[in-house]
Amino acid sequence: QKDDRAVFMEPLSAACRILEQLRLEGSEKVLVLGDGRLGILCAWVLATVSQDVTIVGHHSGKLAKGKWGAVKTIKGPERLKGGDADIVVEATGSWKGLKDALFLCRPRGTIVRKSTLALKEAIDFTPLVINELTLLGSRCGSFDAGLKMLETFPGMPLERLISGTYCMEDALLAFQRAEERDSLKILIDMNAGSCEASIM
DSSP states (O other), X not given: OHHXXXXXXXXXXXXXXXXXHOOOOSOOEEEEEOOSHHHHHHHHHHXXXXXXXXXXXXXXXXXXXXXXXXXXXXXXXXXXXXXXXXXXXEOSSXXXXXXXXXXXXXXXXXXXXXXXXXXXXXXXXXXXXXXXXXXXXXXXXXXXXXXXXXXXOTTOOGGGGEEEEEEGGGHHHHHHHHTSTTOXXXXXXXXXXXXOOEEO
């Protein structure tokens, strides 16, 4: 359904913002830290240009849903070699994500920070200076860019990220489901005729 794709317009457009900020040639090694819906969408969008994109996360179910095209996945940043990625997108929603990004990014590489979470403890930014890294903040994107991405790549499996659809009467259940660790996107269908939850 079109609505099932349209609900991803805001995070998809935010992911597209990275392509507006960086000029990718296609040969860059890209790591996306975070296996939530924004991290997955960032990986999918970057994979439309770059041939080497990997999602790094902690949840097997989310990582499985993150595979699309040539996108690879790996569980845990500790399994990766430090200083090896040209671009690291930090979309973990965790303060530790930036620390991992500083470790994984190569000298003169670029870290794109999507998380807006405040840091809970001090982070050693020495690698930022020594390795001459670029730290780039990236927020929302143009809906025009998101729409173009949808039109250009109709096979991008956005619906796969919907973890469940609920009717209005079950809104409380929907919010409870949204808080579960394996949940990516929960919908509340205001026009649902019956109140049977559709769990995916």
